[in-house]
Amino acid sequence: MSANTPSLPMLATWQARTASISQPLRRVLGFVGAFALALILFSLVLLALGKDPIAAYQQIYQGALADDYGRSEVIVKMIPFILCALAVAIPAQVGLVNVGGEGQIYIGALFASVVALAFGDLPAPILIPLLVIAGMVGGGLWAGIAGVLKAYISLNETICSLLLSYIANLIVEYVIYGPLKDPGGSNWAYSARFSDNAILPMFGDTRISLGIVFALVAVGIYFWVLNYTRWGYKMRVIGGNAEAARRSGIQIKRYIIMTMIIGGALAGLAGMVEVTAIQERLRGGISNGYGYIGFLVAWIAQQRPIGIVVIAAILGIISVGGDWLQIGVNLPASTVNILMAFILFFILRNQGMQKKEA
Amino acid sequence: MTDFLVLDGITKRFGNLVANDQISLRIQKQHVHALLGENGAGKSTLMKILYGVYKPDSGTIMLDGKVVNIHSPQASRAAGIGMVFQSFMLIPAFTVIENIALSLRDVGIVVDERKIEHDIREISDKYRFDIDPRAKVWQLPLGAQQKIEIIKLVMAGARLLIFDEPTSVLAPHEVEGLFDIFSRLRSDGYTIIFISHKLNEVLSCSNEITVLRGGRVVGSVARADATESILVSMIVGDKTADSRTYDRKPIAKGAAPVLEVRDLSAKDDRNRQALDSISFNILPGEILGIAGVSGNGQKELGEVIQGVRPALSGSIQLAGQEIIHASIAQILRTGVNCVPEDPLRQGAVPVMSVEENLALSDVSSAKERDWQRMNWATARSRASWFTEKFGLKMPRLNVAIEALSGGNVQRIVFARELSSPAKLLLAYYPTRGLDIHAAEIVRLALLDYRDQGAAILLISEDLDELFAIADRIMVMYHGRNVGERLPEQADVQQIGYLMTDGKYTPEQVVENVS
Numbered sequence: 001m002s003a004n005t006p007s008l009p010m011l012a013t014w015q016a017r018t019a020s021i022s023q024p025l026r027r028v029l030g031f032v033g034a035f036a037l038a039l040i041l042f043s044l045v046l047l048a049l050g051k052d053p054i055a056a057y058q059q060i061y062q063g064a065l066a067d068d069y070g071r072s073e074v075i076v077k078m079i080p081f082i083l084c085a086l087a088v089a090i091p092a093q094v095g096l097v098n099v100g101g102e103g104q105i106y107i108g109a110l111f112a113s114v115v116a117l118a119f120g121d122l123p124a125p126i127l128i129p130l131l132v133i134a135g136m137v138g139g140g141l142w143a144g145i146a147g148v149l150k151a152y153i154s155l156n157e158t159i160c161s162l163l164l165s166y167i168a169n170l171i172v173e174y175v176i177y178g179p180l181k182d183p184g185g186s187n188w189a190y191s192a193r194f195s196d197n198a199i200l201p202m203f204g205d206t207r208i209s210l211g212i213v214f215a216l217v218a219v220g221i222y223f224w225v226l227n228y229t230r231w232g233y234k235m236r237v238i239g240g241n242a243e244a245a246r247r248s249g250i251q252i253k254r255y256i257i258m259t260m261i262i263g264g265a266l267a268g269l270a271g272m273v274e275v276t277a278i279q280e281r282l283r284g285g286i287s288n289g290y291g292y293i294g295f296l297v298a299w300i301a302q303q304r305p306i307g308i309v310v311i312a313a314i315l316g317i318i319s320v321g322g323d324w325l326q327i328g329v330n331l332p333a334s335t336v337n338i339l340m341a342f343i344l345f346f347i348l349r350n351q352g353m354q355k356k357e358a
Numbered sequence: 359m360t361d362f363l364v365l366d367g368i369t370k371r372f373g374n375l376v377a378n379d380q381i382s383l384r385i386q387k388q389h390v391h392a393l394l395g396e397n398g399a400g401k402s403t404l405m406k407i408l409y410g411v412y413k414p415d416s417g418t419i420m421l422d423g424k425v426v427n428i429h430s431p432q433a434s435r436a437a438g439i440g441m442v443f444q445s446f447m448l449i450p451a452f453t454v455i456e457n458i459a460l461s462l463r464d465v466g467i468v469v470d471e472r473k474i475e476h477d478i479r480e481i482s483d484k485y486r487f488d489i490d491p492r493a494k495v496w497q498l499p500l501g502a503q504q505k506i507e508i509i510k511l512v513m514a515g516a517r518l519l520i521f522d523e524p525t526s527v528l529a530p531h532e533v534e535g536l537f538d539i540f541s542r543l544r545s546d547g548y549t550i551i552f553i554s555h556k557l558n559e560v561l562s563c564s565n566e567i568t569v570l571r572g573g574r575v576v577g578s579v580a581r582a583d584a585t586e587s588i589l590v591s592m593i594v595g596d597k598t599a600d601s602r603t604y605d606r607k608p609i610a611k612g613a614a615p616v617l618e619v620r621d622l623s624a625k626d627d628r629n630r631q632a633l634d635s636i637s638f639n640i641l642p643g644e645i646l647g648i649a650g651v652s653g654n655g656q657k658e659l660g661e662v663i664q665g666v667r668p669a670l671s672g673s674i675q676l677a678g679q680e681i682i683h684a685s686i687a688q689i690l691r692t693g694v695n696c697v698p699e700d701p702l703r704q705g706a707v708p709v710m711s712v713e714e715n716l717a718l719s720d721v722s723s724a725k726e727r728d729w730q731r732m733n734w735a736t737a738r739s740r741a742s743w744f745t746e747k748f749g750l751k752m753p754r755l756n757v758a759i760e761a762l763s764g765g766n767v768q769r770i771v772f773a774r775e776l777s778s779p780a781k782l783l784l785a786y787y788p789t790r791g792l793d794i795h796a797a798e799i800v801r802l803a804l805l806d807y808r809d810q811g812a813a814i815l816l817i818s819e820d821l822d823e824l825f826a827i828a829d830r831i832m833v834m835y836h837g838r839n840v841g842e843r844l845p846e847q848a849d850v851q852q853i854g855y856l857m858t859d860g861k862y863t864p865e866q867v868v869e870n871v872s
Contacts, residue, residue, distance in 0.1 A: 228731050233714070234721055240707035247666055247696070247704055249687030249722030 030353075034346035041346075042339045051329050059328035060321025060336075072206035074316040076278075079208075080105070080270040080287075081312035082215040084294020086222055087143070087267035089303040091157070091259045093226065093235040094252075095242065098260060100146060100161025101267045101291025103168030104139035108268020109275045110172055111138030113191055113282035116275070117180065120195030127197045131272055132214070139268015140261040142168060147260025151253035157260065165291065173284055180282060190283035200277040209277035211270075216309075218266055223305035235259065267291065293319070296340060300347045315340060360423075362387035362549045363408075363518060368417035370403055377403040378414070379573040385518075385566075390540050390550045392560040394593060395570035396651075396819065401553050404570070405520055408551075409441045410434035421518070440516030442507045444523050450496035454478060454506055457495055461510045481509050485542050501532040508539065512548075519543065520551045525559055526653060527628075537563040555651045557586050557858045569593055590854040594821060604805055604827055614678065615639035616781050616813035617663070622672030623837075624662045632658035634837040635672065640782070640813040645804065647828025647845075648817045649853050655837035656817045657699060660784045663815070664696055665689040677781050690722040693781035697788050699817075701764075701771040708760035712752075712770055715759045716740045719774050744773035747806075748799045765792050772800060776807050783807060783814045789823060801827050821850055835860035 043053035064070045084101045091098040112135040119127060142164060149155035173189075180191040200209040226232035238245040238255055245252055274286050297315060301307030322336030363385040370378040378400045385391045393401050406412045408419070410431040419426055421437055428434045434441075448457050458478060459469045478491040487505040495503060504524060511519055525533045540550055540563050554560050560567055561584060568578040569592040576592045618639040626632035632655045640646045648656050661667035663674060665686040674682045681689050698704035706715045717737035741752045752773070753766045762770075772788055785804065789797035805827060808814050818824050824831050825845045832842045833856035840860045843853065855862045 225729075229729050230721065230732055231729055233717065233732050236710065236714075237707050237718065237721065240709045241703070243703060244705055244707055244718065247664065247686065247698065248718050249685070249690045251685075251687065 030350045031347065034350040035343060037346045038339065038342035041342050045338060046331075049331070051331060056325060056329050056331070059324050060318065062321075062328070063324030064317040064321035069206075070320060072208050073320045074313065075212055076207045076209075077316035077319050078309075078312045079211040079215050079273055080290040081293055081297050081315060082219060082308060083211075083266045083270035083273070084290050085297035085301065085308045085312060086218055086294075087139075087263040087270075087291075088295050088298035089301075089308060090222065090235075090263040090266070091143075091147075091256075092239070092298065092303050093232070094238040094255050094259050096147075096150065096256060096260065097158040098143060098146070098161050098263050099158055099291075099295055100143060100165050100264070101270075101294050102287050102289070103161070103165030103291070104142045104264040104267035105271035105274065105287045105291055106165075106168040106172045107142040107271070108135040108139035108265075109271030109282060109286055110168075110175060111135055111268070112272035113180065113194070113275050116194040116198035117191060120198055122197060124197040124201075128200065128210075128276075131198060131276055132269065135268045135272025136265035137268070139271060140265035143264020143267070144257060144261040147257040147264075150260070151256040157256075161260075169284075172282065172286075176282055176284060182281070191281045193281045194276065198276055199280060200273065202277070207278065209273060211273035211277055214269055214273065218269075219305050219309055226305070267294070270294075293340070296344050300344060302351065314343075318343075360387050361385065361420075362389075362422055364420040365404075365408075366418045366420070368404065368407060368414045368419070370407060370412055370414050376573050378407070381417070381570075381573075381575055383568055383575060383578070385549060385551065387549055388544050388547060389565040390544060390552055390563055392552045392554060392564035392567045393570060394554065394557075394560055394567060394589060396555070396593060399570040400573040401570055402522070403573075405441070405522060405551070405553065408434065408439060408520065435514060435516070438515060438517040439520065440511030440514060440518070441520040442504065442511070442522065442524055444526060446500075446503050446507055448495045448503055448506060451494065453494055454489060454491045454498075454509075457506060458491075458510055458513060461514060463514070477513060478509055481512055484546075485539055487539075500527040501529070501535070504528070504536070505539075508543075517547070518549045518551070520553070522553050523555075524552070525554065525556065533559065555858065557589055560589070561586070571595055586855070586859065587851075590851055590858065593858075594850045594854040604801065613641050613643075615675075616642050616677055617815070618673075618675040619663070620673045620675075622659075622662060622674060623670040624658050624667055625670065626655075626658055632837050633662065633669075636834070636837060636839050638832055638839050638842070640815060642781075642811050642813055643808055644829045645808050645814040645816050645827055647824035647831045648815065648834055649821060649824055649831050649857055650834035651857050652819060654834045654857075656834055657786075658837070659834070660696070660699075660786060660815065660817060663689075663782075663784060664694065687722045693779075694784065695719065695775040695778065695780035695782075696784040697772050697775050697786060699786035702760070702767045705771045705775075706759050706767060709758055711756050712741070712759050712762070713738055713755040715770060716755075716774050719778060740774050740777040741770065743777050744769075744803075748803055765796065768792065769796065769800075772803070776803055779810070780812055783812050784817075785814060786817045787819065788816070789818070789820065821853060825850070833857055 046053040046056050064074055084105070087101045087104060088098050112131045115130055115134040119130065122130070143161065146157045146160040146164060149160055150157040176189045176191055182188065182190055182192040184192065200211060202209050226236070234245070234250050235255060237248065238250060238252055242252060270290060271286070275282050279286055293315060297308055297311045301311045318336050318339055323333050325331040325335055326333045361384045365381055365383040368378050368381040369376070381400070381404060395401050403412065407414050408428065410428045410433050413429060419428060426437045428437060455471050455474050455478065459474055475491045478489065481487070482489045487509070489502060489505055489509070495506065504527065508519070524536060528536060540552070543550060552560070552564055561581070564581055566578060566580050567584050567589065569576040569589065571593065579588065620637050621635045622633050622637070623631070623635055624633040636655070636659065638646070650656055658667055662669050665681070665684055669682050672682065673680060676689070676692050676694065679692060681692060702708060705718070707718065713734060717732060717734065738755060741755060745752050752769065753762050759767055759770065775783065788804065789800050792800060801823070804814060804816070816824070816828060828845055830842055831845055831848065831853060833840050833853060835856060838860070841856045841862065852862050
């Protein structure tokens with residue numbers, strides 16, 4: 001710890017004491033510490049609202065972890081969280097900040113819905129691969145726009161992908177009020193229900209769909225590519241030092257476009273899973289902020305593959321448990337967003353300090 | 359005339375390196391005093407001491423008859439010392455007035471722009487700067503920005519003005535203007551220190567010239583007594599070519615050149631002419647050493663050959679293939695390895711481990727496909743190869759390369775680039791910053807690489823090194839090839855003339871004899 005870093009005296013002593021502990025252990029301790037601080041601060045917020053924090057945490061536990069249903073719902077949430085985290089993590093390897101997961105989800109969902117509605121008669125073993133492809137093409141195209149603009153005219157991919165999300169949202173709104181509006185759905189703005197062939201198979205009687213397999217396979221491929229292939233190595237070289245990458249003959253533009261497309265394709269896959277497994281039709285608001293939560297997951301996990309799964313599970317628990325706060329402690333479900341923000345804040349602070357130490 | 363600045367016994371060490379060794383210097387009031395010396399001679403260190411950036415290990419500084427303690431840039435400014443850096447400290451989006459207001463200590467809460475504007479106009483008129491105080495800085499050419507820096511110093515009450523290579527940013531016609539400003543400032547009582555490597559500039563504007571070499575003062579001469587030949591011998595010293603102890607290998611006569619450059623021109627980062635129709639070639643098994651004061655196109659030459667910088671015109675044939683429009687990857691695949699100028703920034707990924715960095719040179723190899731597994735064993739063997747063959751210890755392989763010293767980073771990048779065969783090796787300053795033992799090993803490795811048949815383009819600031827291991831020396835001046843010499847036939851003085859003046863004529867020899 002450098003002497004000129006301003007910090008609390010107590011914290012400084014603690015850090016001095018932990019200085020002798022090994023690096024990986026310190027990372028875990030730091031993570032747990034940051035997490036605990038976030039929980040404490042959230043307790044203060046609850047107290048200020050006149051609620052009992054212990055009861056609230058109990059409620060989160062009860063809702064998300066105490067029974068099989070809660071646990072299965074956590075896994076249901078992990079599917080979009082993991083896929084959207086990968087949508088952020090893959091471009092981040094080459095130094096890009098993709099905040100357009102929302103839009104990529106919507107366009108992926110739209111493409112999948114068009115295929116599901118047009119080819120609903122096809123048998124599931126043919127239709128479902130088609131839906132996967134459609135979702136990925138949609139999301140990949142949408143993110144690819146930002147990638148191409150970044151590569152060829154240096155347009156900032158963060159702003160571009162963010163603004164594209166608004167456009168994507170409006171396109172879906174237009175489609176569900178217009179061309180794809182359910183003819184039999186009186187005045188509701190959604191598409192017709194998909195045929196049964198287009199619905200992803202579920203595990204047992206849970207809502208856990210085949211999507212979890214997609215998500216875990218995607219994480220596995222990400223891990224393998226990143227660490228063991230020349231492709232992943234080149235990505236990390238670009239992210240670590242673009243100038244050295246250029247001088248080593250790596251074609252940076254191609255990687256910018258490709259990582260954006262692949263990231264977007266995975267967010268699009270999340271959108272496809274959402275419409276085919278959960279909603280069973282295209283409607284507005286399907287994403288529920290998954291694009292942004294995926295962003296949190298990727299940054300908290302520092303884009304590490306295992307970390308993404310772990311953090312997706314933690315945020316999944318908070319998110320599922322949060323829905324129960326409304327019933328149990330009479331708080332709006334979105335209150336847990338405050339907790340998520342605290343966690344991100346403390347963990348980023350922790351990562352920043354680790355960087356300074358190094 | 360009195361001495362305005364007296365330096366006595368200034369010494370500054372950085373670890374084992376003595377950057378300034380017992381420097382004593384007297385600078386008279388109202389003089390333009392030039393400091394000359396090769397890169398690394400200690401000029402910048404000395405000026406940073408004067409400006410309060412470094413604290414000397416020993417020695418005293420007397421300004422205007424009083425001993426001053428310059429412990430910080432603020433103290434330096436308060437003592438009346440002002441410095442014009444090579445890169446200006448200006449905010450492009452601000453006006454001239456706003457930039458100057460920023461540098462003033464007593465502007466108060468409300469900036470009195472009228473007062474500042476009036477002062478700027480007064481100084482600008484007096485020295486014929488022709489600066490519009492309301493212009494935004496980004497709209498002004500570099501020459502005008504330099505004048506703003508001078509106005510800043512004059513308004514801040516500086517009496518001693520230090521110019522660190524001020525002409526490097528100027529067009530030739532602006533240089534004359536700067537020297538006129540020098541003489542007007544001088545007659546108004548200012549004292550000026552002018553740092554340069556360019557002999558003709560020093561001779562045309564200074565009253566007295568001090569030469570530094572290897573961190574020491576070689577001597578000071580009055581302008582009236584100075585000639586180019588005297589200065590050249592002072593700068594390069596009494597080096598002779600016979601300090602070489604390396605074996606030379608005769609080059610196969612009539613072999614086709616590996617690299618053939620014809621009429622190559624290119625621009626630098628500031629869009630000025632960096633390479634001016636340069637032509638040369640390198641044979642297989644030959645080291646071509648490039649001598650030249652830095653900033654004469656050496657950097658751009660290597661970059662154009664690598665494909666990193668576009669060429670304006672000309673041709674580059676590598677092993678008989680035209681590569682002027684080829685991509686970086688194609689050029690690397692044709693057989694070019696490169697030890698870059700700044701290994702950490704241009705040839706390594708700071709956050710990656712040493713092992714991962716050792717793999718960087720095979721990303722452009724055509725043999726392997728992107729989805730294939732990384733070959734970490736081969737990467738690791740690059741470091742052990744170097745250790746085994748040359749007995750130079752390598753740092754641990756699992757630490758992030760950014761945690762290592764510059765010398766270690768350099769070794770690793772060097773070992774990596776020499777561990778695979780190439781037709782052409784570009785080596786920028788391969789021994790810079792290395793200790794004597796490591797530098798020696800690097801030179802032996804270069805010779806070994808040459809003996810295996812590679813052509814080597816060696817860019818170095820160290821003339822001793824070029825004389826020791828180059829098979830041929832080419833001198834670059836203003837982006838041109840101003841002469842090629844065989845080290846055994848040339849002397850250091852000749853090379854020195856070519857480097858600083860771009861020419862070597864018999865008159866200079868006569869002058870030298872007299």
